[in-house]
Amino acid sequence: MTSRFIHGSCIVLLFLGLTTLSGCDDVDTKLQTPTYSTNLKEDETRISVFEKDFPLQYASYMKNNESEVMTEYKGSVPFRKNDNVNPLPRGWKHAQPYLKNLWLGYPFMYEYNEARGHTHAVTDFVNIDRINRYAVKGTLPATCWNCKTPKMMSWIKEYGDAFWSKDVNAFRGKEAINAMDETIGCANCHDPRTMELRPYSEPLKDWLKRSGKDWSALSRNEKRSLVCAQCHVEYYFTHKDNGPAGRPVFPWDKGFNPEDMYQYYKEHGPKGADGRSTPFADWTHAASGVPMIKMQHPDFEMFQDGPHGAAGVACADCHMPYQRVDGKKVSSHWMTSPLKDPELRACRQCHADKTADYLRERVLYTQKKSFEQLLLAQEASVRAHEAVRLANAWNGEKDPRHDELMAEAREMVRKGQLFWDYVSAENSVGFHNPAKTLDTLMTSLECSNKAVALAAQATRYGISPALEGDIKEIVPPILEFSRKMQQDPAVLQTNPWLKLLPVLPTAEQVWQGQEQVSAR
């Protein structure tokens, strides 16, 4: 009895001693990420095949399907971003009522919705009215697929640079792509064999090359933002005079800021008679006739020199916070608004001394101011287009420097719109970079006001009376518009700016989602 007690005690003591000794290895400050070796192929594009090896990450990725929750300014309901009239899911209290006017003559006037989870990317793509569904051809380049699917890698391998200028609808059918399984997925950011972070994006790889950066030499911290910067950036399509037609380019060579991009786009358009490239234009505004630049979601450019970005905080720090699932620590793969979490755990990995309520109020502090100024900048921009439109049609007395003044006025319309669109298209409503956001909006307002003044001066102030008063009465916001509605001449009579658009030939819908329902 006694000896059993002594034996037992010895074993317990030995165990405790060994446990204590087991903690003898100190940590390594060179953090080693876990390594993997899968049986997957390098060019694997289906999301579902990753589920078996990575069930936790897969399950968290599937949370991107959530499409109901709204925050104050953002969220996952794909409401129409110009609609502040209708209730969800069509409209939302914080919408930008002038978007269709400001994009008159460009596909964005047909449909532009709030973004939602990556898992919906292809589904939303094949249902958007920006791509023509009333003909077999979509009339946009296949480049539009660039940020929607990992299949880009196979398509570029197959077609090379000829891919970009093919028609977007050539890859639309179910035989070309599986909407749910080949949407933005694992292979867009991971090498399927090792799961290491890797870029799939041609335009990002081009930029790395142009700026002398080598992916394999970049830090893990930089990669945790750059995988997002494959897509959450402003871009344009190469004009055929300057390279492979339709190849996407990130206009970053002069810098990431709105002024840098404005200067960049003074070139890169079609080549003139002297062999030099003229200013780039995405489209000509259908009311003012100004050659415009469209900004698209410059999330990375806005963020990188903001308070978080400049401090080295990565996209993934806030949007892919570590979480413990089944006793394992994994990155959350639910890329969504961090404000959806009532506890704001992602923020409090760093701001541990703050409450969730305090942090949320600080975000809204910036967003509220940014959004209000954005709407004012857009109203000024509409007035600038209207001023140039009226001046274009002016037959009365003109200033001797008329042409010069009008050229400058057009330039100011273009610049003012590039500036507000840089803010509008960015998805944080100012939070990613509060000072740059508000500064950009001030400059936008200044440019648009200058355009109005210059156009008025060019007409010896003849157009000024017509620009007096509430802009919403002079140019009412266009609430509803689509490709179908443009086929109806009566619809085009409902708004002074819609009258400026051509009536489209009557046509039935050819594409419904991925299905071709008619032959022409």
Next chain:
Amino acid sequence: MKIPCNGSWLKIFLGGLLAGGVLAAVLAWGMRVTDSRPFCASCHVMQEAAVTHKASTHAALACNECHSPANLLVKLPFKAKEGLRDVIANMQGRDAPLLPGVATRDVINENCKSCHSATNMNVASMDAKPYCTDCHRNVAHMRSKPISTRTVAHD
């Protein structure tokens, strides 16, 4: 009077003394080891705290020079309580507490003062902020540094 110098009582007494000494040494060693970073970091949830500690100016100090009271009579029950709670939480697969509790914060703050009292002798530095780390923020495990400099996934 004859002093028994080879009796069994003396053997028992000396043996007991020796055993007591060894036990005290083992316990002292055990207390020391279980104050230290390698022991604390043997649970993976403590990795971030350990890595940021090792990279910091306080790297040469043990975890418990901040995280437990210096007074042995208070330290013994504090360590037992904290250790038991951490073992249970870790067995249950829960995350390490997101924030240290009030008890830990108070203990840490006393330890700031006990080493750095001379620096603060002539200023009322405990009046404006409740904790020293309200200004010396990154002493709290470099919390404002990017996540990738502090931690990695593990499974």
